[in-house]
Amino acid sequence: MSLTKPRQKSIALPEKLEAPIPTRTYFLMKRVLDFLAALIGLILLSPVFLIVSILIKWEDPEGPVLFKQLRVGESGRTFYMYKFRSMVFKAEEMLDTLIDQNEVEGPMFKMKRDPRITKVGHWIRRTSIDEFPQLINVLKGEMSLVGPRPPLPREVIIYSNYDMQRLLIRPGCTGMWQVSGRSNVSFKEMVQLDLYYIQHRSLKLDMKLMFKTFYVVVSSKDGY
Template identity: 45%
Template sequence: MRLIYVLDALVICSWLVGASGAAISNAKVAHLAAVAMVALLWIAVLSLKGARQSQILGVGSDEYKRVLEASLLTAGLVAISVLAIGEPLRAELVLLGVLPGMVTICLERWLLRRILHFRARRGAVLSRVVVVGAANDISYLVRQIRNKSASVYEVVAAVEDTGTSLQLPGVFVSYNFDDLDSLIEAHGADAVMVAGQLQAGSAAVQNLGWDLEATGTELILASSLTNVAGPRIKLRPVEGLPLIHVDPPSFTGTRWWIKRLIDVVLSTVALVVLCPLLGVIAVAVYLDSPGPVIFAQRRVGKAGEGFVMYKFRTMVADAEQRLDELKNFNEGAGPLFKLHQDPRVTRVGTFLRKFSLDELPQIFNVLRGDMSLVGPRPPLRNEVEAYEYRTFRRLLIRPGLTGLWQVNGRSDLSWEESVRLDLYYVENWSVLGDVIIMWHTFKAMVRPAGAY
């Protein structure tokens, strides 16, 4: 934590001093004081926005969001002061100081996150936790922590309070709630995480919080609101009763139009920039095997409406006709058909699939409005016919060229995990989240996993 304070301060001071170089060289005391005040304001706003809270460090996009919000608020306050005061404040402090400094702080946090993940692979974590709750809740929570938050939390022990058999590799499991204090001490835990409803009821959570006060151990409650992210959850205490308000997901309004504008602009730019590459791939597909260069397939889009999705052909021309003879060898999850070694895939197709280059023609679908750059995976009609009730929520927004499924393993995902990721995106999408997913997609293309 202290390292983050120091690094933030160094970045802020460096950019503000650099933006005010001319004035400082003339040793204007008033301007030096103004620069110092802006630096202190920026550091304070970062703290007020919670950009250094341990709960958000190392995982998710909330850390970056708070840095951006705090920096833009600082820029706004400085801009207003420039208009109101003039000298000694200058517009350069915003244009050449705060705005590029904001990007640098995000880069600093990204680098720290990489270091944190590197250390996590060698056993270093921010918090060691003991998980308490029912068997199913504990298993799900531990699995998600190991998959998504391994650099932040390490589950060192668990207390299963219903007496059900629970097996967690590498984790000591107790079935006696009275063992909690000794487990915390024995494993050096600094947090207790409650997974779902305790058998003893809500009073047990309150009593647990009181018991942990003396030890300085943090109490963390895992929300039972599956797939609902923090920004949609608001706590409103009414007469001592903490009520949780859940905002509905957003599928209209300004953010929705911004998402569409980004789709149009970036897809247009991508088509112009990638035109030579698209030409090279088209020639390679044409020369590799007989058949059309583009594979057109009916998919299901927003609100269940069908559309034609385009891809570079990666299989032999009669692949659809040969599907029946391979169905008994299906290795895909749920209603998906996948084979690690599909004999219908061509030589060029193998390369294109590995680096997701076969998906590039879908940029035309994005420009047309059939798809978005980021969204749920575009399903086939037979997949939709096998959907359960909740799975239909995938169709509330346009399917994506990429998405959480693309950057979390693709074909290596189970059907349940693929659905969960898509539903999470539908419920909690944001413009900044889309940008982060696109960045992770680029990394996934460079270092592919689960693509075949």
Template identity: 50%
Template sequence: MCLGGYMWDVQAAESDRSREARSRARASLWRGRKSRWYVPVSLITDLVGAGVPVTLICVAADQPWAVPSGVLAALAWTGVQLFRSRYAARAIGESRGTLPVLHDWCVLLGVLAVAHATAGARLRAPLCLAALLPALLLTLVCRKAVYRHLASVRHRAQAVIKVLVVGEPAAADDVTAHLAARTDHPYVVVGAVPVGQGPFTAGIRTGARLAATVPHSAAEDADLVVRAVHRLGADLVLVVPGAALSGERLRRLSWGLHDAGVELFVAPGLVEVSVKRLETASAGGMSLLRVAPPVREGVQPLLKEVLDRGTAALGLLVLAPVLLVVAAAVKASSPGPVFYLHERVGRAGQPFVMWKFRTMRVGADRQKSALVEDNEHDGPMFKMRRDPRVTRVGHWLRRTSLDELPQLINVLKGDMSLVGPRPPLADEVAQYTPVERRRLTVRPGMTGLWQISGRSDLSWDETIQLDLSYVDNWSFTSDVDVMARTFRAVVDGRGAY
């Protein structure tokens, strides 16, 4: 009995130590990497942004309990975000999106509405919305500031997460190269533990290899990987499953890593698939990952159609004076028509005539062949920073993107959308690979990921990658986000020539 009690105490102590190790590992993974001011500044901003305006408006409206109302609003706003893990070290600074903040704010309205009804208060709805609106705006500004600061320090290789890759050499090479090619994530591969034989060409540190076959000892894999984690100072292990590392072997490796307090991530091999399209499931104890198809039917495409046509009609009406001024400037700058009508390729490869203000001299298309050697783009698209065919007014129109305003006519007709891939020329489409032709499955847009990410400064591969990402992961909310970010891209003018 005593021996049994002693063994139970030993096991309990080991379990406690394992839990402590895991908690310390998770904390060290995300804390100390990001600046310490993120959380307190976010908290103070939310408390002040909700509490002070509510108090002031209640005082101005001669409402009773002004200060308690402000305190309640501040605590409710921070409480909603705390409940939704917005202040967690893993999440803070990782998103600049407007929709998550707006969703939290709507939850706040519901919480305070219940409190309002319970207390029997009689406050006017417009007054309540006006009092709570500063909380939404200040939180949005704070989130964007934290996001930009974090992105800036990550470009200097700070606030990164060190990754140890485990997998068969070819697969581990691919994952390592993919992570190294992008800077929009915090992961930096510091080493690898190859599984089985074969060359590993990624140029990072490797140590002992895992056997290609399942070892006799269940802890052998985990011990070797944990030693590599400590030797390289890695924060987490990224496993690339394969024939030699899957099923029960991967399960036992996860036991050993978690007991040692090491975080485990698994790379399923999918690229450029939005997490919104991924769903987890289980069948017979086996974990499954469902990849939802791209959205092509339903309410969201209908909302996009309504937004496109409605905004185009309103834009043509409101911007009519601007269009007249630009048209006069184009006419006065050089002889020729005001508009440049050119055939482009739309959805499903259907040609259409795209409208633009003319920015080049008449006959510029015939001079293109003489400038082919001066093309500054690496793909079939033709771009020159100082194209001699562009007029003086044309340079200004391109810099401000005003030359594209007549495309609202194409949007109104249904040839184009407000957001989508860049409308290509027919000779560009003739050079497309089957993969590149996939960008033609949606209507081209006046703006898109290409425009807000650098426009002509992007390489051809980067342009195609952005377009395909849009095609596969489109949602109505993503269109709204792109349109909101387009204004900054137009003002910045980067890549516009």
């Protein structure tokens, strides 16, 4: 799969899958909330961005501060998602040597003691600071503040039709699974939580999930 012009790429979804369609007001208000919150967040968090950038370069000067990774979004469209780099430079090339140590079932890869993660990386992952650059994706309209986690193309390739329903709406920075156990939630449970959100999404639910996310981030609970 070519990594150029990611927005022009897409992964086909089964035509029979449909999601409930909320009102136009919901879509408009959600986009306005996403845009304003992302813009204000990037401005207010600029000192954090500076400090974290310095720490990342100080520990591992060879690699970039930001890590961009191809992800699959709404309707199978691909885009580059941004995160603070929490692993050693060229960590993706080391994945094949660790894949048999995966600690979660399904297409995702999770490993509590992943040797690729740096000391700074452990801290920013546990506090979810590594996720802050995703506000750029929200500002661009590729992601929302609340929605399903955007999967990797290699994960989607082995999705079932049931799993594919996660891709019916715009992915988010946080969602049902992030406030329900984060790394301790299995892939099957994550899909079920995402589909619950798709069926019941509303501005009220979005606000509730964002407040819960704040608590999870502050407590650093279940993150690795």
